[in-house]
Amino acid sequence: MTNSRSRFPVLASGFVFRFVFRFGSWFAVLLFVAALSHALSAQQPIDGPQYTSGNTLVRPANYREWVFIGSGLGLTYDQSANNTTFTNVFVNPAAYRGFVSTCKWPDKSVFVLEFRASATDAPPNTNGRFQTRLTGIEAEVKDARFADGWAFYNFRLKPDATVMADTAAPLAGQAAASCVECHSKNTAVERTFVQFYPTLLEVARAKGTLKPGF
Numbered sequence: 001m002t003n004s005r006s007r008f009p010v011l012a013s014g015f016v017f018r019f020v021f022r023f024g025s026w027f028a029v030l031l032f033v034a035a036l037s038h039a040l041s042a043q044q045p046i047d048g049p050q051y052t053s054g055n056t057l058v059r060p061a062n063y064r065e066w067v068f069i070g071s072g073l074g075l076t077y078d079q080s081a082n083n084t085t086f087t088n089v090f091v092n093p094a095a096y097r098g099f100v101s102t103c104k105w106p107d108k109s110v111f112v113l114e115f116r117a118s119a120t121d122a123p124p125n126t127n128g129r130f131q132t133r134l135t136g137i138e139a140e141v142k143d144a145r146f147a148d149g150w151a152f153y154n155f156r157l158k159p160d161a162t163v164m165a166d167t168a169a170p171l172a173g174q175a176a177a178s179c180v181e182c183h184s185k186n187t188a189v190e191r192t193f194v195q196f197y198p199t200l201l202e203v204a205r206a207k208g209t210l211k212p213g214f
């Protein structure tokens with residue numbers, strides 16, 4: 001009697017322990033997987049190119065949350081001087097991470113070139129320039145779906161527009177030819193101006209992926 005009374009709780013707790021161990025651990029794994037996938041889907045911003053019909057690119061809505069790789073002030077490609085436009089360049093985070101580990105752009109890299117006017121007249125500034133309104137958005141995508149692996153886009157609706165188009169078809173013919181030519185002849189890595197993006201230039205130089213001459 002004494003024996004069975006004292007044995008019962010031992011048996012019961014052994015059973016509970018085995019039950020909890022066997023089913024509880026599975027339950028914990030399921031809970032963990034569910035929580036993880038929920039966290040991932042909640043956090044994952046839109047990264048990589050989003051197309052509507054065919055190769056028409058949706059203007060990346062959250063590119064300002066992407067990785068900022070560099071900017072230029074007054075870059076000109078002909079003899080015209082006095083250009084006071086800033087250019088800011090952003091790349092999607094997955095492409096940035098890929099580049100930092102391999103120094104090559106992975107498939108589905110998206111680059112956004114943002115144009116901003118500038119001004120000088122605001123205290124406490126005396127001499128320098130700061131960025132003002134948006135004047136243009138261009139993009140470039142590396143994607144195996146294109147014949148030569150790359151496509152160029154322009155979201156600017158009119159020369160002086162501040163509102164950009166929501167989508168753009170890939171530039172073709174003459175419109176694309178100038179982009180492709182300059183972005184092939186003068187670029188340090190693949191079709192991109194890594195020579196103007198100081199931190200990427202350092203990693204590409206260290207890994208030896210710069211084109212000859214850079």
Ligand code: HEC
Pocket residue numbers: 070071072075077087088089111112113138139140152153154171175176178179180182183191192193194196
């Ligand atoms: C004569 C040369 C030239 C031409 C033509 C040109 N670009 Fe560029 N592009 C540049 C330079 C220089 C940069 C670097 C900008 C910076 O540092 O702010 C650049 C940067 C870019 C970037 C950022 C990613 C990268 O490649 O470094 C995009 C996107 C881009 N250009 C799109 C276009 C599109 C679209 C066209 C055609 C409509 C075009 N470009 C035509 C010189 C050119």
